[in-house]
Amino acid sequence: MSKIKFYQGNNLPLEMHKVRIIQKLNLIPVDQRLKAMSEAGNNTFLLRNRDVFLDMLTDSGTNAMSDNQLAAMMQADDSYAGSETFFRLEAKLTEIFGTRFFLPAHQGRACEHIISKVFVKPGSVIPMNYHFTTTKSHITLCGGRVEEVFADEALKVKSDHPFKGNIDIDKLVDLIEKEGPENIPFVRMEAGTNLIGGQPFSLENLRQVREVCDKYGILLVLDASLLADNLYFIKKREEACKDMSIREITRAMADLCDIIYFSARKLGCVRGGGICTDSPELADKMRELVPLYEGFLTYGGMSVREMEALAVGLEETMDEDMINQGPEFIACMVKELERRGIPVVTPAGGLGCHVDAMAFVDHVPQHQYPAGALAAALYIVSGVRGMERGTLSEQRDEDGNEVFSNMELVRLALPRRVFTYSQVMYTVDRLTWLYENRKLIGGLRFVEEPKVLRFFFGRLEPVSDWQIKLVEKFKEDFGGSL
Numbered sequence: 001m002s003k004i005k006f007y008q009g010n011n012l013p014l015e016m017h018k019v020r021i022i023q024k025l026n027l028i029p030v031d032q033r034l035k036a037m038s039e040a041g042n043n044t045f046l047l048r049n050r051d052v053f054l055d056m057l058t059d060s061g062t063n064a065m066s067d068n069q070l071a072a073m074m075q076a077d078d079s080y081a082g083s084e085t086f087f088r089l090e091a092k093l094t095e096i097f098g099t100r101f102f103l104p105a106h107q108g109r110a111c112e113h114i115i116s117k118v119f120v121k122p123g124s125v126i127p128m129n130y131h132f133t134t135t136k137s138h139i140t141l142c143g144g145r146v147e148e149v150f151a152d153e154a155l156k157v158k159s160d161h162p163f164k165g166n167i168d169i170d171k172l173v174d175l176i177e178k179e180g181p182e183n184i185p186f187v188r189m190e191a192g193t194n195l196i197g198g199q200p201f202s203l204e205n206l207r208q209v210r211e212v213c214d215k216y217g218i219l220l221v222l223d224a225s226l227l228a229d230n231l232y233f234i235k236k237r238e239e240a241c242k243d244m245s246i247r248e249i250t251r252a253m254a255d256l257c258d259i260i261y262f263s264a265r266k267l268g269c270v271r272g273g274g275i276c277t278d279s280p281e282l283a284d285k286m287r288e289l290v291p292l293y294e295g296f297l298t299y300g301g302m303s304v305r306e307m308e309a310l311a312v313g314l315e316e317t318m319d320e321d322m323i324n325q326g327p328e329f330i331a332c333m334v335k336e337l338e339r340r341g342i343p344v345v346t347p348a349g350g351l352g353c354h355v356d357a358m359a360f361v362d363h364v365p366q367h368q369y370p371a372g373a374l375a376a377a378l379y380i381v382s383g384v385r386g387m388e389r390g391t392l393s394e395q396r397d398e399d400g401n402e403v404f405s406n407m408e409l410v411r412l413a414l415p416r417r418v419f420t421y422s423q424v425m426y427t428v429d430r431l432t433w434l435y436e437n438r439k440l441i442g443g444l445r446f447v448e449e450p451k452v453l454r455f456f457f458g459r460l461e462p463v464s465d466w467q468i469k470l471v472e473k474f475k476e477d478f479g480g481s482l
């Protein structure tokens, strides 16, 4: 039985925890926000956090830790080799995933580095439900190619499909037949597909993918970074799993995979990562790269304090009351925005709420970066920092032409257990005002455009004086400067 608690009639998500440590926030006046945004080159990555009110840039390394996690940090064993902390963490992973071997790494992309170096060769093809930025880079660096085999539903902004993160089995089989199984070292399943809105896959889909992998003798690798959200969605949305515990669902998933890796900046709410497998042969192949790139085998670049907290965080992930807060708050935010006619990706996923900038500012052409413009505008009117996930995050092609993204999204991440209901509603309120005044929002153009990762470091300016007009209207309507 689902244990989610709601206030009667109101569908208000209810936290099953209380706040015992707080951090003061700073909400600077709108004129200062305009100045800060322009000094940051209209790029939310370049804002200083002291100028940010609610930081919804990412859920990476920003999740709140529990009292038990903080307490566990005190018993960390600092030894370089043979640390007890490592054995406690390894035992927890064995208990949860049933995998005997654990290779620690400093974060998720470090796991991808190791896995790619060992398994990806020039000409390799890696099928997956959807790519993640760092995953794709590591595979490409090793000479491999990423092929996404998602169902058509995955890229629809408005949908009621419960599992938009599923692999399309027919497309997967066709791809394997075309490329030849010998060129496919592994199939990668990403839990809670990050870039398409934190959308989950079903346990049934994972089973079908496993069958295909067995038939062709291909390994199955799970990116479990966003596993907590995916577990919760399976429990809530997959009929066959509704009577299973989170622990049982986790084990059923893990038993289907050959290798599981994760970013502990998300899973377990700490900072770190690691690779798990039950195969001694696979562990052997990857093991030697850990001391070379990460650190000795019993810490892998992680602080032992974080490792202790991770063991506790993983245990807490098995508790529905601990993992429901993120998805339920996001669902509430999406529902409120939909109710007000504001375009958002549906159904609600994990990690954050994704506003559809293509529809929100449909008068801003794609070459003027509608999602970037909306993220800048939202910061100016609210102090909320979101992340552009659209054309700005793409790279130009070899001839210097823009590659238009098929979605223009502003991601408002809700780090797990961090924000309160009223902070979420404040954001909804400011988005509503912005939507009513959306015609005031104009486009952006580059003033400094780096060749690689331009979304991290690039600087832009508004194409007109639209930001000044937006601030004038804001002050008129709010009768103040906050």
Ligand SMILES: *Cc1c(COP(=O)(O)O)cnc(C)c1O
Binding pocket: 060, 107, 108, 109, 110, 132, 134, 135, 190, 194, 223, 225, 226, 262, 263, 264, 265, 266, 272, 273
């Ligand atoms: C964040 C993330 C990664 C990379 O993890 P880092 O700890 O940021 O290096 C890989 N895969 C997915 C799905 C992620 O969300």
